Amino acid sequence: MAAVTSQTTQTGQDEVTDLSKQYDTPMGLAHSTMQALKDRIKLHYDLASDYYLNLWGEHIHHGYWATDEAKAKDTKEVAQVNLIRLLLEISKVSEGARVLDTGCGIGGTSRFLASELGCTVTGITISTKQVEMATRLTKAEAAKQIQGDHKTVTLDADGFIALGKGKVRFLELDAEKMGEYFASDAGTFDVVWISEALSHFPNKALFFQNAFKVLKQGGKLVLADWFKGEELNQTQFDNDIKPIEDGMLLPPLCTQPDYVKFATDAGLKVFHEPKDISKDVSKTWDISWSLVQNPSLWAFAFSQGRDGIAFLQAFRAMRRGYSNGSFRYAVMSFQKEQSYPTSIDISRPQPPPPPAHLLSSGPVRSDPSKIMATYPQPRNQRGAELGILVPPRMDVGELRNSKTENRINGWSPNA
Template sequence: MKTFTSKDIENYYDQTEVHYKLHWELEKSMGLHYGIWDKSTKTLHESIINTNFLLMKFGEIKPSDSVLDCGCGIGGSAIYLSKKVGCQVTGVTLSAKQVATAKKLAIENSVDQLVSFYQLNYLETGFADQSFDKIWAMESFGSSFDKQLFFKEMQRILKPGGKILFADTFKPYPYDIDQEIDMQIMLNGWAISDILSLEELTKLAQDHNFETPQINDVTKDVKKSVERLYSLSLAGMVASKIYNLFKKVSHFSKVHYKTGIAQKKAYENGKWGYYLVMAEKKNA
């Protein structure tokens, strides 16, 4: 199993940001995540915003909440929560480039008094014990090279009764990623070593003083996003190979199209699902 450093993860997001701007409506939606589609969703932009809405609703985020956005990207979820609910949100990311963009967007959206952004590793934040009511983890947990350390740190900085809110890909059942080439291509292309199964996630949460997680399976509702990413990647494959003939490009930019192709194959084979998960810290 391939491992990635914090620098690798930072490089991935910095190197591929242009792809998200061109193909995932990054500047409009401010989100790099899968969009969840329902009967009222008509565009990719609406689906990306819908993912924020559904996780916010699932986690019952209130105006009085102090929220930590782990792996905040360019600040889209933090800005959305502050505008929609009026809560205080702190965003952390490994990328200095993303911090600068997030701060700029917060000012443009008139929420810079409610949100703040820092270049920090969410595995060792340095925040005081029991600082937050909610932890927001929108497709960022998988990037953690030490999932136990993540829960240990979140348990420390969450208040009793506080909640971790995940919107992410998980394995529906345990299996060895070394035996699944499509999953390796998919995850490694996103600077992710491996993801947990729902069973492993539940045990890890319980081992770190969290109640049994509540899990909402929305796998079928990201199908259109999966298919769109696949189509874009097929087109990107041709463009990437031509571009690479004339100019040297970064590693993640070079292989990025492969992730979109592999994620659809693995999705259709039931190797990953998309879930909204809430894990509540016990009071004692």
């Protein structure tokens, strides 16, 4: 879709911004443009993560209020944990799972999975600042659990911090390179977890391909993300979606079916169909909008120039988008299927074949004509109309001889 984002300069002319150029280029953007966008995302989180912690808490994602009662009484923090529990529910993540938390932010979900489920979690983020904050917060929580000082909390040889029944580590890594980085660990993660980060990725198809590579057979990809509504008109796009993409530093938003196609094209199967929970998360932005009235946050935004102002203004667009349905939120999960051996292990003893006389041509269930040819015709006209078949008669002597022969040959129908 060819559209631009502009701002008016002192000369009165519209200046086209760098980010808006994404709309004039197909999805396969030039690497320099892709890299420029990722550099801006990294800078944004390096500068703003302290404000995120104050605004959102340790979980930098939406809250989930599933019922009217929850909407009335649950705090933002409780609702954020409820979203994690929903993702666990739709993915059936097992205790002790090995998890790759992609776009881990400041590590809230990683810590939850380690503490509550005993998972071994590797969190990755593009932001240097977020790695530092996540590690610091994790050490503080680990110290609290052992009633010690955070300075006494150490990392093991692989950089993990013991936390609850599990352990956590954080790495600065561009998620688009995770397939290459974890090449030696290919096929070893039980879970790839990504919450509200994939919308930032310029090459989403590559992410699904990399997730397939690092997952073990039977492993799960579970995600929560922002989407645009389907079949939007130009006015809806210009008023709601474009300000969100611009302010949140997003490449063009996808629809929910787009993600399903990316996943299946990469070889994954749908484990849980997309579940649209827009109405149950939209309260997040009502709360956030009230929080961003803090003058210090606007002062920070102004200090960052256009990107900072656009970021805060996107909050209003998100509230509006949720209200009119143009902006959506969904969770879903996928699985890397198990593969089973197609050959028979001849070293294992096999059951003996049935006697030769029992291998003669008999009825073939899938071909009624062969059944009719094998068995005699029904005994009456009504039976013929109903298709009732009567097997050949066998007298007692024949039955006894047949059983005796089977025993002599070492074969029994019940063997």
